[in-house]
Every structure is written in C-alpha cells, then in structure tokens.
Amino acid sequence: MVDYLVLGDEPYLQVNECKNCGARYFGRRNACGQCGSQEFQQARVSDTGTLRTFSIVHRAAPSIPTPYVSAIVVTDDGTSVRTNLINIDPTPDKVVLGMKVKLATYVVGTDDEGKEAVAFAYEPA
Amino acid sequence: MPQDVWVLGTHMTPFRRYIDKDAVDLACTAALGALEDGGVGISDMDILACGTLFQAGASMGQQVQKQIGQTGIPVYNVSNACATGATALRTVILAIRAGEAEMGLAIGVEQMGKMGLLAGGSREQKNTYEPSGRFGAVMPIDGILGTDTMPGVFGQAGMEYANDNDGVGFEQFAKVAQKNHAHSALNPLAQYRKEFSLQEVMESPMQSYPNTLLMCCPTGDGAAACVLVGEERFASLNPEQRARAVKISASVLTSDPYVASGQAQPDVNTLTRNAAKAAYEQSGVAPGDLNLVELHDCFATAELIHYDNLGLCEPGGAGDFIDRGGPWRDGETPVNVSGGLISKGHPIGATGVANVYEVTTHLRGEAGDRQIEGANVGLTHVIGLGSSCAVHILEKSAS
Numbered sequence: 001m002v003d004y005l006v007l008g009d010e011p012y013l014q015v016n017e018c019k020n021c022g023a024r025y026f027g028r029r030n031a032c033g034q035c036g037s038q039e040f041q042q043a044r045v046s047d048t049g050t051l052r053t054f055s056i057v058h059r060a061a062p063s064i065p066t067p068y069v070s071a072i073v074v075t076d077d078g079t080s081v082r083t084n085l086i087n088i089d090p091t092p093d094k095v096v097l098g099m100k101v102k103l104a105t106y107v108v109g110t111d112d113e114g115k116e117a118v119a120f121a122y123e124p125a
Numbered sequence: 126m127p128q129d130v131w132v133l134g135t136h137m138t139p140f141r142r143y144i145d146k147d148a149v150d151l152a153c154t155a156a157l158g159a160l161e162d163g164g165v166g167i168s169d170m171d172i173l174a175c176g177t178l179f180q181a182g183a184s185m186g187q188q189v190q191k192q193i194g195q196t197g198i199p200v201y202n203v204s205n206a207c208a209t210g211a212t213a214l215r216t217v218i219l220a221i222r223a224g225e226a227e228m229g230l231a232i233g234v235e236q237m238g239k240m241g242l243l244a245g246g247s248r249e250q251k252n253t254y255e256p257s258g259r260f261g262a263v264m265p266i267d268g269i270l271g272t273d274t275m276p277g278v279f280g281q282a283g284m285e286y287a288n289d290n291d292g293v294g295f296e297q298f299a300k301v302a303q304k305n306h307a308h309s310a311l312n313p314l315a316q317y318r319k320e321f322s323l324q325e326v327m328e329s330p331m332q333s334y335p336n337t338l339l340m341c342c343p344t345g346d347g348a349a350a351c352v353l354v355g356e357e358r359f360a361s362l363n364p365e366q367r368a369r370a371v372k373i374s375a376s377v378l379t380s381d382p383y384v385a386s387g388q389a390q391p392d393v394n395t396l397t398r399n400a401a402k403a404a405y406e407q408s409g410v411a412p413g414d415l416n417l418v419e420l421h422d423c424f425a426t427a428e429l430i431h432y433d434n435l436g437l438c439e440p441g442g443a444g445d446f447i448d449r450g451g452p453w454r455d456g457e458t459p460v461n462v463s464g465g466l467i468s469k470g471h472p473i474g475a476t477g478v479a480n481v482y483e484v485t486t487h488l489r490g491e492a493g494d495r496q497i498e499g500a501n502v503g504l505t506h507v508i509g510l511g512s513s514c515a516v517h518i519l520e521k522s523a524s
Contacts, residue, residue: 001254001262001263001264001266001269002256002260002261002262002263002266002270003256003260003261003262004260004261023383023385024385024388025388026260026388026389027259027260027261027388028259028260028261033383033387033388034383052285052288052386053281053282053284053285053288053390054281054284055272055276055277055278055280055281055284055333055334055335055336056280056331056333056334057268057272057274057276057277057332057333057334058330058331058332058333058334059242059274059276059330059331059332059333060242060245060267060268060272060274061242061245061267061268064245064267064268065268067331068268070271070272070277070281070333071271071281072271072281072285072386072389072390074386078385079385080385080386080388080389080390081389082270082271082389082390083270083271084268084269084270084271092295092334092335097284097287097288098288108264108269109254109264111252111253111254112252112253113253115253115254117254117263117264119269119270120270121269121270
C-alpha cells in the first residue's frame with residue numbers, strides 16, 4: 001500500500017539513504033533534511049527491531065477499526081518506522097515498551113478490479 | 126541593541142462555544158478590550174498582526190479593521206498551527222524591535238465549534254488502488270501505519286518519555302489533568318470549571334492510551350489580544366499605564382531541527398528545549414526564578430514532558446515533579462493555573478496570546494481568585510505541530 005514496502009518472497013522496507021550523511025527517509029525526497037545533499041541511494045531496512053513508543057487508539061474516524069496499536073519501531077539498524085503493532089492484545093498489559101518486534105505483511109483491502117493492497121506492520125518477535 | 130518591548134494592554138474573551146457570534150466578533154471584543162486596557166486607541170497602532178488557523182485565508186486582520194478602525198496600517202495575517210497566536214504576537218515584537226513600529230496590536234482568534242478530532246479524517250475507500258503522494262500510498266495511511274490523531278501522536282510522545290525515564294506512567298499523566306481541571310475551577314474565563322478525582326480522570330473514556338477524555342483539550346471558540354509598545358514610546362506614557370505594563374524579557378520562535386526519528390514521528394522536545402534555552406539566555410531568567418508557567422498542555426502527556434523540556438524539574442524527573450505536587454498552584458513552580466488547554470480550552474489561534482494575557486494578569490496582581498501572590502516573572506510556551514515552538518518570558522514592571 002506504500003511504495004517503500006518492497007513485496008516478494010521476503011517483503012522488506014526500503015529507504016532513501018543520503019549518500020553524504022547517511023540520513024534515512026521513507027518516501028520521495030527533494031534533498032536531505034540534515035545536510036542538504038541531493039544524492040540518495042536505496043537501502044534495505046532491518047526486519048527486526050524494538051518498540052520505541054506506542055499509543056492504543058480507541059477513537060478514530062468512523063471507518064477505522066479500533067482499538068489498534070499505533071507504534072514507533074526502531075529497527076536493529078537504527079531506522080525509525082511509523083507503524084501499527086498487530087497480532088497482540090491491544091492493552092497496556094500486553095504492549096510493553098522495548099519489546100522485540102518483527103516485520104509482518106497482510107492484505108488490507110481489495111479494489112473493484114480485484115487488486116489487493118498489502119500493508120506492513122510489526123508483530124511480537 | 127533592539128529596544129525592549131512591553132505589554133501595555135491585554136484582554137481575552139471567555140473560551141467556550143459561541144453560537145451567536147462569529148470569529149470577527151470575538152477578535153474585535155479582544156482587540157477593543159486590549160486597547161481600552163492599555164489606555165490607547167486604534168489610531169495609536171502602527172501595525173496589526175492577526176492569527177487564526179482555520180480561517181487563515183479570510184484576511185481576518187482586515188475584517189477586524191473594518192469593524193474597529195481602518196487606519197491603513199500594515200496588517201499581517203498569521204498562521205502557524207497551534208503556535209499561531211504566539212507568532213502574531215512575535216510579528217508585532219519584531220516590527221517594534223526593527224524600528225518600523227512604536228506600538229502595535231496582536232490578536233489571536235479561532236472559532237472551531239465542535240470539530241472533534243483534528244486529524245486522521247475518514248478513510249475513503251477508493252474503487253481502484255493507485256499510488257499517490259510522497260509515499261506512493263494507495264489509501265490514507267492513518268490507522269494502518271500508525272496514527273495521525275492528536276491524542277495518539279501526543280500519547281506516543283508521552284510514552285517515549287516513559288520509555289526513557291523511570292517513574293512515569295499512566296497515573297503520572299492522569300495527575301497532570303487532575304491538576305489542570307482543579308486549577309480551572311478558579312478561572313471564570315475557562316471553558317470547563319469542574320474538578321475531577323484522579324480516579325475519575327483515569328476511568329474516563331480512553332481516547333488514545335494513555336490519554337483519556339479528561340486528559341485531552343476540547344475544541345472551542347475565543348480570542349485574545351495584546352497591545353505592545355517599544356521602550357521609547359513607553360517612556361512617554363503616563364505613570365499609571367507604565368505601572369501596569371509588563372516587560373517582555375524574551376521572545377523566541379524555533380522550528381524542529383533534524384533528528385533521525387523525525388521522519389516517523391514529530392519531535393516536540395528538541396525545539397522546545399532550544400526555545401527555552403534561548404529564552405533563558407535572552408532574559409537572564411533561570412527556571413527557578415519563574416513564579417508561574419503557562420505551557421502547551423494540549424494533552425496531559427504533553428505537559429509532563431515539557432516540565433523536563435523547559436527545565437522546570439531535574440532531567441528525567443518529570444514523573445517525580447508531578448508526584449510531589451511541584452506544578453500545582455501551591456507547588457514549586459505553578460504550571461497552568463488558568464486550567465491550561467485541557468480545561469481553559471484551546472481555540473487554536475487564540476491560545477498563544479491568551480497565555481500571555483494570563484501571565485500578564487498575574488504579574489499585575491489582577492488575577493482574582495486564581496492570583497499567584499507576589500508573581501514577578503512568568504513564562505509562556507506553545508507548540509504548533511509541524512513544528513513551531515514559541516516561548517515568551519514576562520516580567521513585572523519596575524517603574
């Protein structure tokens with residue numbers, strides 16, 4: 001569902017990495033926010049990481065299923081990822097700061113032409 | 126050396142929902158009140174800056190002029206997320222410091238009604254998936270790749286602090302809201318004035334853990350205004366005007382510098398720390414000198430982390446600070462004695478001017494039941510997500 005999720009036998013996340021300073025970004029770039037360089041290369045993000053912070057969202061727009069766990073994961077190579085946490089009971093007892101997580105993918109919807117949208121999330125490792 | 130700038134007059138409307146008034150009415154009420162309070166008129170103004178977020182394209186400053194005086198002075202219509210009002214204030218300060226104006230009027234206004242959540246709108250199911258935007262997303266990412274909702278975003282900011290520091294959790298965040306609701310009971314200008322027990326705060330409906338309903342600011346309507354004057358003109362004012370004037374010892378606006386995690390979540394800490402450091406340096410005031418602080422408690426989680434960002438507690442000690450009652454009105458450094466955004470309300474464009482109104486009123490000794498006795502110096506802080514941070518330090522007149 002986003003172009004930085006690379007699908008295949010082993011799906012992974014891909015960043016645009018600044019060739020000058022190494023800053024990593026998801027999404028299209030004009031230049032680097034840290035150093036201003038305009039040279040980027042693509043890099044593969046580690047599939048595993050830790051839960052940096054989270055919020056359990058109970059109130060959202062009507063079409064969005066709640067509760068869900070919104071999270072920031074820091075991968076083992078130090079990349080911050082905005083994500084949901086899935087395959088876990090969405091309660092403060094179960095969602096623990098610093099827990100180990102790993103990348104997962106799932107079908108999030110199908111359009112009128114039968115095309116599936118695949119989303120990523122993280123789940124307990 | 127740029128000249129000092131003073132708050133000469135200030136006024137705010139009560140914050141609530143105004144069904145039979147529009148934003149122009151509210152802005153005019155605040156503006157006329159501030160002019161009267163300062164003992165001056167619209168013809169004394171050399172500049173007008175007007176902040177509003179949701180009507181940013183409406184030339185609100187000129188609409189106000191057409192009601193209270195079209196004198197032909199320059200108008201700056203300002204929009205800067207939740208820092209909108211403070212940015213209007215700072216626009217006038219900059220003009221005075223630059224020598225282009227001697228006296229000016231800053232207004233912040235917002236009419237929000239019952240807007241509900243401000244971000245994370247409905248998910249429109251497209252019939253065919255086509256990648257669009259910077260992430261090549263085939264559908265809105267809110268709710269699938271994390272949250273855009275403010276209670277969630279600031280919930281995460283609070284939990285990140287909890288991850289890094291001991292003694293911080295749901296209960297500490299809830300205590301912040303308990304305090305601000307209690308403070309608001311003394312403020313006739315507040316949108317809500319009801320006290321709640323800690324248990325009631327913790328058991329109110331969960332919005333985004335750890336923020337329950339009573340830990341989130343409401344939407345609402347209101348306006349606030351300040352008349353500002355430069356040192357040279359100030360010296361020519363009468364003794365009564367000078368005695369009630371409040372000196373702006375520091376005025377700082379920052380944006381968020383690069384941090385590696387910034388592409389995944391907004392960093393509301395670094396720019397606040399930078400603004401606070403610059404403001405303390407500019408004023409020569411230390412955090413321990415502050416008699417009161419009005420800071421940006423859009424959510425209880427936000428207030429707690431700003432104790433640390435503004436240096437009100439020892440590093441990492443925000444949990445202990447609230448546990449020992451430090452930010453209560455009778456504590457070490459009273460924080461949000463107005464009730465804060467959580468209970469006084471948060472009509473976005475008005476907020477950054479209203480907190481200057483609040484501190485000014487205390488420094489003048491005119492805050493009534495909620496007066497912090499003997500207040501000589503205070504600090505105001507706002508954050509606009511995206512991000513901008515404004516910090517002002519105000520000091521009581523010595524003249």
